[in-house]
Amino acid sequence: MTTVQKIKEIEDEMARTQKNKATSYHLGLLKAKLAKLRRELIAPPGGGGGGGGLGFDVARTGIASVGFVGFPSVGKSTLMSKLTGTHSEVSAIDFTTLTTVPGTVKVHGAPIQILDLPGIIEGANDGRGRGRQVIAVARTCNLIFIVLDVLKPLQDKSIIESELEGFGIRLNKKPPSIIVRRKDKGGIAISNTVPLTNIDHEEIKAVLSEFKISNCDVAIREPNATADDLVDIIEGNRVYIPALYVLNKIDAISIEELDLLYKIPMSVPISSKEWMNIDELIQRMWETLDLVRVYTKPRGQAPDYSSPVVLKRGKCTVEDFCNAIHKEIAKQLKYAIVWGASAKHSRGQKVGLDHVMEDEDVVHIAKK
Numbered sequence: 001m002t003t004v005q006k007i008k009e010i011e012d013e014m015a016r017t018q019k020n021k022a023t024s025y026h027l028g029l030l031k032a033k034l035a036k037l038r039r040e041l042i043a044p045p046g047g048g049g050g051g052g053g054l055g056f057d058v059a060r061t062g063i064a065s066v067g068f069v070g071f072p073s074v075g076k077s078t079l080m081s082k083l084t085g086t087h088s089e090v091s092a093i094d095f096t097t098l099t100t101v102p103g104t105v106k107v108h109g110a111p112i113q114i115l116d117l118p119g120i121i122e123g124a125n126d127g128r129g130r131g132r133q134v135i136a137v138a139r140t141c142n143l144i145f146i147v148l149d150v151l152k153p154l155q156d157k158s159i160i161e162s163e164l165e166g167f168g169i170r171l172n173k174k175p176p177s178i179i180v181r182r183k184d185k186g187g188i189a190i191s192n193t194v195p196l197t198n199i200d201h202e203e204i205k206a207v208l209s210e211f212k213i214s215n216c217d218v219a220i221r222e223p224n225a226t227a228d229d230l231v232d233i234i235e236g237n238r239v240y241i242p243a244l245y246v247l248n249k250i251d252a253i254s255i256e257e258l259d260l261l262y263k264i265p266m267s268v269p270i271s272s273k274e275w276m277n278i279d280e281l282i283q284r285m286w287e288t289l290d291l292v293r294v295y296t297k298p299r300g301q302a303p304d305y306s307s308p309v310v311l312k313r314g315k316c317t318v319e320d321f322c323n324a325i326h327k328e329i330a331k332q333l334k335y336a337i338v339w340g341a342s343a344k345h346s347r348g349q350k351v352g353l354d355h356v357m358e359d360e361d362v363v364h365i366a367k368k
């Protein structure tokens with residue numbers, strides 16, 4: 001039996017099994033087994049598989065990257081070409097785009113890399129089409145645009161989601177607050193600071209046993225944690241990426257239909273062909289990327305608002321700022337003065353390398 005067939009078999013069995021006290025251990029085992037099989041698919045034991053592939057690894061430029069994932073002919077290349085000014089072949093024929101096509105769009109002074117990708121189909125992460133290479137590129141992006149054709153069934157949305165999920169990508173989700181600390185002896189101790197609503201001790205033990213963990217402390221702080229969350233923590237190779245659902249081709253539907261689309265969370269209805277609602281898309285892209293612009297103020301001069309240093313949230317200290325300019329600067333720093341949201345007072349705050357900055361702060365670097 002192939003790995004794909006084994007996965008199908010387990011999924012079928014899980015669908016047949018009612019979740020209750022008597023079955024939770026068994027379900028926990030199945031979930032862990034499923035995760036292990038999926039890992040085999042991503043990185044087969046003999047090597048190979050997974051990412052890379054001719055034309056898929058492109059030079060990464062800009063401060064952040066956005067990957068376009070969707071079925072064929074939903075309009076990914078139309079959007080990418082118009083957004084970036086970079087040519088990417090457009091046609092009504094499926095699988096027009098065959099490799100990664102990179103382009104750049106500048107948003108609020110920050111260069112963002114856009115990666116147009118080939119269309120994927122159901123079963124992509126089982127190796128059908130170029131799906132695996134496409135999803136491997138998506139795994140490395142800071143934001144994923146799941147592009148959907150509003151003229152096609154909405155079910156396509158969940159197919160794409162499960163293809164990405166199957167490859168270890170978690171969309172619009174934070175890493176679950178679960179800690180598994182392995183020990184040499186002492187058995188399994190489970191503690192929780194929140195009520196366990198979607199997982200019970202039997203299921204936790206089943207998952208641990210399938211991963212051959214017989215001694216460990218499990219601490220669950222995640223409200224509504226599931227067995228899948230636990231598996232994610234044990235497997236450890238998950239990536240947590242924000243996603244926006246880009247609902248394309250709204251030029252072809254009625255206002256009433258458009259109203260319904262607006263109810264889908266994290267979605268932006270657009271028409272790439274007729275250039276409708278692109279401003280909202282760019283604004284939502286900017287907000288979701290959550291970047292931090294910092295303006296430099298040379299001594300005795302006004303800040304330079306034309307070219308911000310753009311940093312990522314969580315990596316936006318004064319030290320990160322210095323390193324973004326030149327790797328020697330942090331060593332030469334005497335102090336920095338920061339104005340803006342991160343500063344305590346409006347006349348500016350004297351800070352050191354570990355100060356965390358906010359979007360649109362102004363900074364002056366005083367050297368030794």
Ligand SMILES: Nc1nc2c(ncn2[C@@H]2O[C@H](COP(=O)(O)OP(=O)(O)OP(=O)(O)O)[C@@H](O)[C@H]2O)c(=O)[nH]1
Nearest residue numbers: 072073074075076077078091095096097119272273
């Ligand atoms: N009506 C309408 N048609 C569109 C829109 N955007 C793209 N199209 C059409 O949809 C078809 C496919 O467009 P592409 O941009 O090649 O789609 P793709 O997703 O890149 O396709 P693949 O590379 O094959 O995966 C073309 O005929 C486009 O003209 C849109 O906003 N509205």
Ligand SMILES: [K+]
Nearest residue numbers: 073091093096
């Ligand atoms: K196409």
Ligand SMILES: [Mg+2]
Nearest residue numbers: 076077096097
């Ligand atoms: Mg294309």
